[in-house]
Amino acid sequence: MTQITNTPYDALEVGQTASYSRTVEERDVQLFAAVSGDHNPLHLDSAFAAGTIFKERIAHGMFSGALISAAVACELPGPGTIYIGQTMRFTLPAKLGDTLTVRLEILEKLPKFRIRIATRVFNQRDELVVDGEAEILAPRKLQTVELTELPPITIG
Structure with missing residues (x-):
């Protein structure tokens, strides 16, 4: 089993990345x-x-949004984070075979455990695919959790 640990509100700092x-x-x-x-x-x-205009199949735009959600939920701040809002501007298509990297950066700590986070997605050529920003409620306490192992899924 894989374990992950969050970063609670009090330990988050402006400029912190994941x-x-x-x-x-x-x-x-x-x-x-x-x-x-x-x-x-x-x-x-x-x-x-x-x-x-793309000449080939592309991934759903919201697939990138799902990756942003995974990054926020599992990387920074991590388990216990609650989404409040998300903006996204799609700048390039994500193609099958692309390796997408979500880069998060803490922009601002707000009252009542709220945080503004830059949420950017880049492809393997370091080209910006999605530019966005999230507002979340950060976890209040440090917590380590085991990730649930998912059953295999087949496409048929």
């Missing part, structure tokens, strides 16, 4: 479409996507 990376795979796009209900052929149909 990152989280994941490569976009076919399985990710299929599962995201199934879970979200977004079956846009731009994401799922190569022939359709070839006729678009």
Whole structure:
């Protein structure tokens, strides 16, 4: 089992950073479409996507949003964090095979355990894919948790 430890509000500092990376795979796009209900052929149909400005299939934009959520929930501040809001501006498409890295930076500590965080996603060429900002409620106490092991999922 994997254990992770959060960073509580009192230990967070402006300028503090963290990152989280994941490569976009076919399985990710299929599962995201199934879970979200977004079956846009731009994401799922190569022939359709070839006729678009992208010339190939791209990952759902909100897949990047999900990676931001994972970074906030599992990296900084970590377990116990509660989302209040998120802004995102999509600057480039995320393509299958791209390795996306979420870079978080604490921008401001606000009253009542709230935090503003820069949430940026870069591809493997260090190009900005998503520029955003989150407001969260930080955990109040230090906590180490075991991550739940998920069962295998097959696409059929």
